[in-house]
Structure formats: structure tokens, C-alpha cells
Amino acid sequence: MRFSEFSLQPQILQALREMGYEELTPIQEKAIPHVLAGQDLLGVAETGSGKTGACGVPLVQMVDPTLNALQALILVPTRELAQQYVAELAEIARYTDVVPFAVFGGFDMAIQRAKLRDRVHILVATPGRLIDYLWNHALPFSHIRTMVLDEADEMLKMGFIENVDFILSCLLHDHQTLLFSATMPNAVGQLARSYLKDPVRVELNKEQIAPASLAHHFKYIARRDRLKALVTYLREETISQAIIFCNSREGVGRLIQALKQMFQSVELIHGGLEQPQRTSVYNRFRDRSIRLLVATDVAARGLDFTHVSHVINYEFPQSEEVYTHRSGRTGRMGRSGVAMTFVADRELNALQRLLRVNRIDPVWHDRVPSLGREARRPGRKAPGRRAGRRRRRSRSSGTDSAH
Ligand code: AMP
Numbered sequence: 001m002r003f004s005e006f007s008l009q010p011q012i013l014q015a016l017r018e019m020g021y022e023e024l025t026p027i028q029e030k031a032i033p034h035v036l037a038g039q040d041l042l043g044v045a046e047t048g049s050g051k052t053g054a055c056g057v058p059l060v061q062m063v064d065p066t067l068n069a070l071q072a073l074i075l076v077p078t079r080e081l082a083q084q085y086v087a088e089l090a091e092i093a094r095y096t097d098v099v100p101f102a103v104f105g106g107f108d109m110a111i112q113r114a115k116l117r118d119r120v121h122i123l124v125a126t127p128g129r130l131i132d133y134l135w136n137h138a139l140p141f142s143h144i145r146t147m148v149l150d151e152a153d154e155m156l157k158m159g160f161i162e163n164v165d166f167i168l169s170c171l172l173h174d175h176q177t178l179l180f181s182a183t184m185p186n187a188v189g190q191l192a193r194s195y196l197k198d199p200v201r202v203e204l205n206k207e208q209i210a211p212a213s214l215a216h217h218f219k220y221i222a223r224r225d226r227l228k229a230l231v232t233y234l235r236e237e238t239i240s241q242a243i244i245f246c247n248s249r250e251g252v253g254r255l256i257q258a259l260k261q262m263f264q265s266v267e268l269i270h271g272g273l274e275q276p277q278r279t280s281v282y283n284r285f286r287d288r289s290i291r292l293l294v295a296t297d298v299a300a301r302g303l304d305f306t307h308v309s310h311v312i313n314y315e316f317p318q319s320e321e322v323y324t325h326r327s328g329r330t331g332r333m334g335r336s337g338v339a340m341t342f343v344a345d346r347e348l349n350a351l352q353r354l355l356r357v358n359r360i361d362p363v364w365h366d367r368v369p370s371l372g373r374e375a376r377r378p379g380r381k382a383p384g385r386r387a388g389r390r391r392r393r394s395r396s397s398g399t400d401s402a403h
Contacts, residue, residue, distance in 0.1 A: 015095050027045045027049045031202050035178060036062070044184055052085055060122070070139070073141075077154040079104040081151065089122055093122075179191070215336070231259075241308045243310075243326075245313050251314075265289070271296065286305060312342075316343060343369065
């Protein structure tokens with residue numbers, strides 16, 4: 001189905017055309033008619049599916065720009081997601097008079113407050129910062145027609161349940177509520193039961209969620225060779241952009257020190273960075289001035305970096321869910337991507353579980369470890385190192401040369 005088949009404002013259709021949005025993604029096809037009809041909605045979908053547009057397009061269409069009041073409120077769990085969300089809204093709304101804005105921690109409240117007082121129609125916020133506004137400065141809710149809870153499972157996991165509850169309870173008048181979550185744990189179900197009225201449930205099946213263009217590569221290594229294996233991989237593989245995941249900030253700190261000695265264009269991101277620094281790294285990675293990003297899972301969840309060709313699990317992910325979120329940073333919207341995971345002996349049990357639970361068809365580089373039959377069955381071997389060397393030789397020298 002195409003966007004042009006909806007009776008959207010011509011200004012919105014023009015913006016969508018320029019954004020390259022012609023066909024709707026499955027989640028957009030399922031959700032947009034209900035959102036436009038004013039129904040409550042429970043969407044089980046992850047980022048990468050186009051769910052920002054599934055809300056963003058109808059919200060921009062529904063807002064009345066002649067009314068200078070907040071008309072839609074979107075809650076997201078992290079600052080980066082708030083930035084990403086508002087950037088997409090701004091693109092959709094660029095030829096209209098609809099004004100989207102985001103408030104999140106780490107930025108000057110006075111500036112944000114002035115902007116809020118001036119003119120904002122759609123507000124994207126993290127729960128903590130929004131509560132600051134609710135306590136300190138009256139944020140008028142009376143014209144809000146649509147409330148969106150994005151990544152509800154993540155918000156609950158991050159301990160925002162009371163904040164979310166409080167914010168929702170401040171909306172006393174009749175309104176539409178849209179709740180999106182990648183998973184449906186009990187707490188999210190409860191939230192939905194408390195705040196959604198006869199919601200339409202929109203769900204993507206596994207094939208629709210997991211892009212077929214994502215290849216799952218694994219390399220069996222000795223624990224002490226982890227860094228060596230990574231460096232070899234970074235040198236031999238053709239990588240346009242990669243996120244390299246560690247399980248802790250300390251791990252990120254150690255790895256970046258080593259990599260900076262050998263590679264150009266490598267930066268780090270984790271929750272301990274000051275906000276301006278975090279935003280700068282995020283923006284530079286997005287506009288591709290950074291090629292290798294060493295990260296904790298703060299960068300795994302939800303963020304949309306369209307050009308990431310490789311996700312590298314330098315340290316083995318702590319759950320199958322974390323693996324899914326990390327690897328979902330590549331292979332986005334039909335582009336091909338590789339998730340490469342380094343596995344040492346003590347991670348083999350977790351690996352077997354990962355392959356089984358996530359139904360992964362692994363591509364092994366070099367050695368295949370001995371696994372239970374079930375886990376090994378679908379395995380394939382990657383092309384040998386020679387192919388890698390050939391590729392490397394034929395590449396022009398560039399940012400990935402070590403020095
Ligand atoms: P999201 O799941 O909202 O983070 O979207 C994932 C990526 O898909 C983003 O890069 C969007 O810009 C892109 N996208 C969303 N909807 C469409 C569409 N209908 N056509 C093409 N790209 C889209």
C-alpha cells in the first residue's frame with residue numbers, strides 16, 4: 001500500500017516523498033488507519049519496523065496548527081530516542097505549520113521552557129524530564145488528543161513505571177492512547193489494561209520483525225585472543241560503519257584505548273557520558289563522520305542508524321533479547337547487515353541457547369565449536385580467510401587501515 005492512497009495533506013505527502021517513503025511498512029499499514037480513526041492501539045513492534053512513522057504521519061495529519069496548544073504527547077525511554085523521534089516528526093511536518101519539540105534531561109531547562117511557552121504542537125519527552133515540568137511549571141494538557149507510549153517495555157525496565165503512571169493519570173479528559181512495545185511482559189499488559197480503551201492490537205510476526213537481510217556470523221576464539229580476533233576482523237572485513245558492543249562501561253573504556261591506537265574514526269558511547277558529549281557522538285555517528293562506535297547497550301535499544309553495516313558483539317550479550325536488540329542496529333529497512341559475535345569456551349552454553357531461542361542460522365568463521373546437535377544443525381561456514389584477504393587487497397586504502 002502506498003502513502004498516496006491515504007487522503008493525507010499534500011504537504012505531508014510531499015515530505016514523505018522526499019524522505020523516500022512511498023510504500024508503507026507492514027506496521028504502518030496495520031496501524032495508520034486506526035490511528036487516524038482515533039482508536040486506541042496496542043502495537044507489538046520494534047524500531048526498525050517503521051513504527052515512528054506509524055505514529056508520526058497520522059499525528060502530523062491530525063494536529064490543528066491554528067490552535068497554539070500541545071495536542072500530542074509522546075513518551076520515550078531515552079534521550080537519544082527522543083531526539084530521533086522528534087527529528088522524524090520534523091521531517092514529516094516540514095511543509096506544514098505543525099511544530100514538534102523534544103524535552104529530555106541534560107539540556108538547559110530555561111531554553112526548553114521558553115520554547116514550550118512559545119508554540120509546540122507535538123511534544124516528545126523522557127518521563128523524568130516531563131515530570132520536572134509537571135511539578136515546576138504548569139504544562140497545559142487540556143488540548144492533548146493523543147498520548148503515545150513508545151518502547152513501553154523498556155520504560156518499565158528502566159524503572160519509569162511510577163512516572164509513566166503519574167503522567168497518564170494527569171490526562172483527565174478523553175483522549176486517544178497508543179502504546180508500542182517490542183515485548184509484552186505482564187507489567188505492559190497491565191499498563192495497557194489500565195489506560196487503553198478497547199485497543200486494536202497490531203502485531204508483526206517474527207519474519208516481519210527480523211529482516212531477512214541480517215546475517216548472523218560467529219567466531220570461536222580463545223578468551224585471551226578476543227582483542228586480536230577483533231582487530232583482525234576489523235582489518236579484513238569491509239565495514240562501512242560498525243557498532244562494537246561491550247557489556248560494561250569499563251569494558252568500553254579498555255577497548256577504546258586499544259582501538260584508538262590502531263584505527264581512525266573510532267569513538268565510544270555509554271550512559272556515563274555527559275549529555276552534550278553523548279549527543280555529539282550520536283550525531284556524528286549518524287552523519288557517518290564516525291566509522292566505529294564502541295558502545296554499551298545504551299546504544300542498542302531502539303536507535304536508528306541506517307548505515308550500520310556491522311554489529312559486533314565483542315563481549316557476548318547477556319541475554320537473547322540483548323542479542324536481538326544489538327543486532328537490530330544493522331540490516332535495517334532491507335539493507336544487508338552482519339552481526340558478528342565472538343564466542344569463547346565459557347560462552348558456549350549461552351550460545352547454544354541463543355541459537356535455539358532466536359532460531360539463528362549461524363555462519364561460522366574458521367573453527368566450528370562442538371555444540372549439541374540441535375544448535376549445530378543449521379550451521380554454515382563463512383567463506384575462508386582468503387576471500388577476506390582478496391577483499392582487503394582490492395579495497396582502496398582508507399579509514400580502516402591500522403596505524
Ligand atoms: P523506525 O522503526 O521508526 O525506527 O524506522 C526505521 C527506519 O525505517 C528509519 O530509518 C525510517 O526512516 C525508515 N522508514 C520508516 N518508514 C518507512 C517507509 N514507509 N519507507 C521507507 N523507509 C521508512
